Every structure is written in C-alpha cells, then in structure tokens.
Amino acid sequence: MTDLANIQFNAEGFMTDPNQWTKEIAEVLAKQEGVETLTEAHWKIIEFCRATGLADGKSPTLRQITVGTGISTKDLFALFPKGPAKKVAKIAGLGKPEGCV
Amino acid sequence: MKTFLILGAGTAGTMMAREMAHALDLNQWKVIVVDKEEQHYYQPGFLFIPFGYYKRDDVVKPIRSFIAKGVEYVVSNIEALEPAENKVTLANGRVIQYDYLVIATGTDIHPEETEGLKDGGWGENIFDFYTYNGAAALAPAISRFQGGRFLVNVVENPIKCPVAPLEFIFLADAYFTRKGIRDKVEITYATPLPGAFTKPVAAAALGKILDEKHIHVEAEYNTGWVDPSRNTLVSYDERELPYDLMVSIPLNKGAAFLGAAGIADELNYVKVDKHTLQSTEYPNIWALGDAANIPASKAGAVIHFQMGTAVKNILAHMAGKPMPDAFDGHALCYIETGFDKATLIDFDYTHEPFPGKYPMPGVGPFDLLGQTTLNHWGKLAFRYIYFLMMRGIEVPLPNKFSMAGKRA
Known part of the structure; x- marks a missing residue:
C-alpha cells in the first residue's frame, strides 16, 4: 500500500503539488474515488490530463479531454462515474478544474 | 494604404471600429468591419422579452446607425481566415488582405x-x-x-x-x-x-x-x-x-472559421494573452469580447473595460513600442432578482465579488450583493447607456477593478 502520509492535499482532496504524483498514488486515489481498477482506457485519460495539466498549469475541462483523447463523454462517465473531469484531476494529482466565470 | 480589419460588428467590433477611426490616420489606413447581420442586438435585453417587458424595437437597431464615420461596413458571412497570409475570404467572394486584425465575432448557441x-x-x-x-x-x-x-x-x-x-x-x-x-x-x-x-x-x-x-x-x-x-x-x-x-x-461556441484557422481552442475561442488580449499565435491579431478565450465573463461590461487596454496595446504595437496596458478581467453585472429588484456584482481575475457599495458619480452608490430597487433601475437605465455608448458617447465607469466600498 502506498503511503499518502507525505503527500499534501487541499481541503477538497486535490493534491497541491503535482510533482509528488506517482502511478502508485494514482491507484490509491482512484480507489478512494470509487474506481477500483485502472484499465488502459483510464490510463490514456490520466496521462492526457497529466500532460495538458502540467503544460497549461491547470486541469483540462471535460471538453478538452473528449476532444484530446477521442473518448466520448458517455464513455468518460462510464470510466469515471459522476463527474469525470473532477475525478481524473484528483487521480492525476492536479488541481480542481476551473468552472466558468 | 494599410488595412485595419475588424470581424464582427457587435458590442466589441462597433466600439473598436470607432476607436480606430479616431486614432488612425485615415489617409494611410482603411478601417473595415464585417458582420453577417444588418441588425445590432442589445443582447442583455433578450432576458426581458419572454415576459413581455421588452419588444423588438427595444433591443434591435440597424448596425449601420452605430458605425463610425470613415469606417467601411461590409455585410457578409466569413468563409475563411488564413492568418499566415494575413487574409480573410468572405462568403460573398471578396478577399481582404489586412495589416491588423481584430476578432470580435462573439459566441453562439x-x-x-x-x-x-x-x-x-x-x-x-x-x-x-x-x-x-x-x-x-x-x-x-x-x-x-x-x-x-x-x-x-x-x-x-x-x-x-x-x-x-x-x-x-x-x-x-x-x-x-x-x-x-x-x-x-x-x-x-x-x-x-x-x-x-x-x-x-x-x-x-x-x-x-x-x-x-x-x-x-x-x-x-x-x-x-x-x-x-x-x-x-x-x-x-x-x-x-x-x-x-x-x-x-x-x-456556446465561437465561430467555426476560427477553429479552422488554427488560432482557437476546442470551443473556437481565440487564444489570447489574458492581459494584453493579443493572439498567442500571431502578433497582428487581437480578440475581444466573447470571441476570446480569456477566463473572464462573456459580457458587455467586460468589453467596455477591455477596450482601453486593447486600443492602447494595438497602437503601441503599431509604433513598435512595448504594450503599456494589462486587462485585469474586470466584470460588473446587474442581476435581476425579480419583483423590480436587482443585485450587483463587481469582480476581476483575482478578486471575487464582495458585498458592499459600488460608487457611481451622480446616481450611486449601488448595493453590491444586496437586492434593491435602485439596482433594478440601474439595470433598466443601462439599455439607454448602452445605445449611447454604441454611438460613441462615453460613460464615466473606471476600467480597472477597485476595492473601494467593498467588504472583503
């Protein structure tokens, strides 16, 4: 079991330093979010979010994920039930996705 | 002759056309504005139409009546933008080569x-x-x-x-x-x-x-x-x-030709620097109002607050000088709350809306986050102020966000 004791989280459970993230941490966080096993499809999305999130300095929106990965919104909800953008951001060690303004 | 091209004659395009007609030497510059419509819509007024409070004439006026002297107004859809060639092709077949381009084509449902x-x-x-x-x-x-x-x-x-x-x-x-x-x-x-x-x-x-x-x-x-x-x-x-x-x-999405031109995000909003409002891809392109991908509200007041920044930066860029101004994301919104009352919020990129008072010379202060009748009248009066602004009459609202009167 990966130890989360040294990892910093904010009040809403998002990691505050994306550099502390590892694949092992992702697996633990996924279980906390109700995603028992991370399949290849899950990883494709997580890796896309890591890449764009680190490049842009913010978590991608649902639409950026669907356009960027080619995975439909419906399938995203099946992989990460109830709010995939927020769930993936959490599992990928990124901040909360910005809403609109 | 050089060409200053503006795409869209809504709130942002109309204001920018007037600013440039005044600021540029029209012996050297041609200012052209293109819009697919012949009517200008007061979009905040759409809210009141379903309840019968406003009629068509309250919110729809001919675009031509707001276009400043010296500006050429073209009615056409836009077929394509080729930013590497500084070229816009209109649906009516006309091709326009531009030196500077301002994109103000808004957003649609x-x-x-x-x-x-x-x-x-x-x-x-x-x-x-x-x-x-x-x-x-x-x-x-x-x-x-x-x-x-x-x-x-x-x-x-x-x-x-x-x-x-x-x-x-x-x-x-x-x-x-x-x-x-x-x-x-x-x-x-x-x-x-x-x-x-x-x-x-x-x-x-x-x-x-x-x-x-x-x-x-x-x-x-x-x-x-x-x-x-x-x-x-x-x-x-x-x-x-x-x-x-x-x-x-x-x-809501921006115009499709912007996505095709490779200068926009996945919702066809033009990628710009959120402070200078200049395209991140091409230095002679700016985007204003709803068409830009900045993290600010897509609203008329935001355009009003952006205009000063955009004009100063474009003119400095033309003169080869560093861009002097930074947009702060300032937004100011009256919110109708029903029964002839309204509330008011004022915020920017870094400050969220706080309660307090919004000072306004002559009529204010208006109540921030409180529901008052005065705010409602402010909202209704804004339709007149808007049409004055579209005709080039300035209103005394400071562009920059201020904490004056607010309780953080």
Missing part, C-alpha cells in the same frame, strides 16, 4: 450538439432566450403556461453572461407569482456548477435567494441528452429531470 434538444420539442416545449428569435418564440409559451414542471438548464460552461440563467429564473418566479399560479409551478435549475455561481461568496448569496424563492437547484448536472418522447432531460450520470416547459442554454 449550438442546440444541435445535444442529442434530442434541437431535434425534439425545440420551439414547442423547449426554448432558448439567448437569441432574439428564441426569446420572442418563448414569450407566448410562457404566457400560455398554466403550471407544471419548469426546467432551466445550462448544458455546458462557459456561457455568455453566466448570471443570465439565474436572472431568467428570478424573473419567471416573479412572473408566475404575479399571475397567481406560482404554487402550481415547480422550478428547477440544472447546472454543471457545484452551486448557483462560480465565485464562492456570490454563489452563497445567490444560492440563498434561490432557496428563499423555492427554486430547486440540480447541481453538478452534466447534460447528456433529451428524451423528447418522455419530455425528460437526462444527465451523463443518468439523473432524469422531466419537464413540461424547458428553457435551455445550449452549448
């Missing part, structure tokens, strides 16, 4: 992107109020409505004027109350946001008003599809919301 929305019940028991035609078609449907499930839904953010759905609901609540049928109407607001608004302090204040008015909020609701055979809206996590009358705010 796309109901066809949600399954069952456009192709089932649209114009019968599903309506929008983000277009003049949509708002006008909704008016008789609301007046006929005798009770039942009244559903207001935001499909996806960002949307133009993020407070408009709330204002619409508050006005509907007041309308049904005055008609004596409020107890027969179940009002639900389905939004992808976790609450009433994006910014926490305002979300709490607006959430409280929704509660007091017995409006049910279905939060974090990601619209999946509409099942018109059962008059039911379904979310991706399969929450079902049946409706008798649905008012939807469909997906």
Whole structure:
C-alpha cells in the first residue's frame, strides 16, 4: 500500500503539488474515488490530463479531454462515474478544474 | 494604404471600429468591419422579452446607425481566415488582405450538439432566450403556461453572461407569482456548477435567494441528452429531470472559421494573452469580447473595460513600442432578482465579488450583493447607456477593478 502520509492535499482532496504524483498514488486515489481498477482506457485519460495539466498549469475541462483523447463523454462517465473531469484531476494529482466565470 | 480589419460588428467590433477611426490616420489606413447581420442586438435585453417587458424595437437597431464615420461596413458571412497570409475570404467572394486584425465575432448557441434538444420539442416545449428569435418564440409559451414542471438548464460552461440563467429564473418566479399560479409551478435549475455561481461568496448569496424563492437547484448536472418522447432531460450520470416547459442554454461556441484557422481552442475561442488580449499565435491579431478565450465573463461590461487596454496595446504595437496596458478581467453585472429588484456584482481575475457599495458619480452608490430597487433601475437605465455608448458617447465607469466600498 502506498503511503499518502507525505503527500499534501487541499481541503477538497486535490493534491497541491503535482510533482509528488506517482502511478502508485494514482491507484490509491482512484480507489478512494470509487474506481477500483485502472484499465488502459483510464490510463490514456490520466496521462492526457497529466500532460495538458502540467503544460497549461491547470486541469483540462471535460471538453478538452473528449476532444484530446477521442473518448466520448458517455464513455468518460462510464470510466469515471459522476463527474469525470473532477475525478481524473484528483487521480492525476492536479488541481480542481476551473468552472466558468 | 494599410488595412485595419475588424470581424464582427457587435458590442466589441462597433466600439473598436470607432476607436480606430479616431486614432488612425485615415489617409494611410482603411478601417473595415464585417458582420453577417444588418441588425445590432442589445443582447442583455433578450432576458426581458419572454415576459413581455421588452419588444423588438427595444433591443434591435440597424448596425449601420452605430458605425463610425470613415469606417467601411461590409455585410457578409466569413468563409475563411488564413492568418499566415494575413487574409480573410468572405462568403460573398471578396478577399481582404489586412495589416491588423481584430476578432470580435462573439459566441453562439449550438442546440444541435445535444442529442434530442434541437431535434425534439425545440420551439414547442423547449426554448432558448439567448437569441432574439428564441426569446420572442418563448414569450407566448410562457404566457400560455398554466403550471407544471419548469426546467432551466445550462448544458455546458462557459456561457455568455453566466448570471443570465439565474436572472431568467428570478424573473419567471416573479412572473408566475404575479399571475397567481406560482404554487402550481415547480422550478428547477440544472447546472454543471457545484452551486448557483462560480465565485464562492456570490454563489452563497445567490444560492440563498434561490432557496428563499423555492427554486430547486440540480447541481453538478452534466447534460447528456433529451428524451423528447418522455419530455425528460437526462444527465451523463443518468439523473432524469422531466419537464413540461424547458428553457435551455445550449452549448456556446465561437465561430467555426476560427477553429479552422488554427488560432482557437476546442470551443473556437481565440487564444489570447489574458492581459494584453493579443493572439498567442500571431502578433497582428487581437480578440475581444466573447470571441476570446480569456477566463473572464462573456459580457458587455467586460468589453467596455477591455477596450482601453486593447486600443492602447494595438497602437503601441503599431509604433513598435512595448504594450503599456494589462486587462485585469474586470466584470460588473446587474442581476435581476425579480419583483423590480436587482443585485450587483463587481469582480476581476483575482478578486471575487464582495458585498458592499459600488460608487457611481451622480446616481450611486449601488448595493453590491444586496437586492434593491435602485439596482433594478440601474439595470433598466443601462439599455439607454448602452445605445449611447454604441454611438460613441462615453460613460464615466473606471476600467480597472477597485476595492473601494467593498467588504472583503
């Protein structure tokens, strides 16, 4: 079991330093979010979010994920039930996705 | 001759055309503005049309009457932008080579992107109020409505004027109350946001008003599809919301030619530096208003506050000087709360809306986050102020956000 004791989280459970993230941490966080096993499809999305999130300095929106990965919104909800953008951001060690303004 | 080309003659394009007609030497520069429409719409007024408070003449005026002297106004759709060639091709066949380009083509609703929305019940028991035609078609449907499930839904953010759905609901609540049928109407607001608004302090204040008015909020609701055979809206996590009358705010997107030109994000909003408003891809392109991908509200007041920054930066860039000004994301919105009252929020990129007073010479101060009749009159007066501004008469609102009068 990966130890989360040294990892910093904010009040809403998002990691505050994306550099502390590892694949092992992702697996633990996924279980906390109700995603028992991370399949290849899950990883494709997580890796896309890591890449764009680190490049842009913010978590991608649902639409950026669907356009960027080619995975439909419906399938995203099946992989990460109830709010995939927020769930993936959490599992990928990124901040909360910005809403609109 | 050099060409300063503006795409879009809405709020931002009209103001920019006037600014450039004044600032540039028209012996050396040609200022051209292109729009597909011949009518200028006062879009904040669409909100009042479904309830019969405004009529067509209150919100629709000929574009030509707002175009400054010395500016060429072309009516045409835009076929293509080739930024590497500094070239725009219009649907009427004309090709325009530009030296500087300002993109102000705004944002539009796309109901066809949600399954069952456009192709089932649209114009019968599903309506929008983000277009003049949509708002006008909704008016008789609301007046006929005798009770039942009244559903207001935001499909996806960002949307133009993020407070408009709330204002619409508050006005509907007041309308049904005055008609004596409020107890027969179940009002639900389905939004992808976790609450009433994006910014926490305002979300709490607006959430409280929704509660007091017995409006049910279905939060974090990601619209999946509409099942018109059962008059039911379904979310991706399969929450079902049946409706008798649905008012939807469909997906908002920028103009398709911008996506094709490779200068925009996945929603066709032009990628710009959020402070200078210059394109991140091409240094002779700027984007203003709803067409830009900045994290600020898509609203008329934001355009007013942006204009000074954009004009100064463009002129400095032309002169080969560093860009002197930075836009702060300033937004100022009157929010109708029904029963002839309104509230007011004032915020920017870094400050969320705070309660307090908004000082305004002559008429203010206006109450921030409080519901007052004076705010309502401010909102109504704004239509006159808007049309004056479109004709080039300046109003004394400071561009930069200020904490004066606010309680943080």
